[in-house]
Amino acid sequence: MWIYEKKLEYPVRIKNPNPKMAKLIITQYGGPDGELAASLRYLSQRYIMPIPEAKGLLTDIGTEELAHFEIVGTMVYQLMKGASPEEIKAAGAADYFVDHGRGVYPQSAAGNPFTAAYIQSKGDPVTDLYENLAAEQKARSTYEYLIRTADGADVIEPLQFLREREVVHFQRFGEALMKVQEYLESKKYF
């Protein structure tokens, strides 16, 4: 069961439309290292975790990623809102516009629609946690590339918040991996 909270985890108050930036940021909505992939990955992997710490952590990070999915969707929505078709065309976002208008669609920056092929749920807790460590680093890199291409505190600050969360999640997954490995080792001998 999930309960919705009618607020963003981090506020998004974009001042001016910027369809070019919207088309780049959408990659963290539905791209290979995006928030939807992250949430789906962790919430799917948690079933086979052998220790309560890992079950809790995957549930909680998977839930926080949904909040990030909403932050990114909000950024895309506000960056497209109010942009004229001429401005959208000039920004190089006419291809997005003809398929989705000003709607928010889960795709990568290159236009590939979201696919579950971005994630793995291997049925092996060690393998899955290693995947998650890599996933958090890939998302961190993507946010750093986005921050380098962005202008204005209204766009950069939410991206910086999201980048920092990837760093924290990486740290926690590392701790969970150590605990899972300790548990599996202890089972071998006793």
Add this chain to the structure above:
Amino acid sequence: MKNNERARLLDEIRAIEFMTIELNLYLDTHPDDQKALNDYNSYTKQLMALKDEYQRRYGPLSNFGTAVSEYPWAWINEPWPWELD
């Protein structure tokens, strides 16, 4: 922001909630850290009080039986989180 006081209270809620999110994830992998647990419980109480105050003034923050509504059904009231108000 049209409603500065509502936005200010929401920012305050977010700040305290951030502490609970951070401590929650930390406690998942450090369940025996008594100091972190005390902090979590303290911030959680502050957060619950702030949410109560917000909901009394501005309506439900969460759905499915987690907050009561005045008449008419206030859950659908705008702004939604993606909307600039």
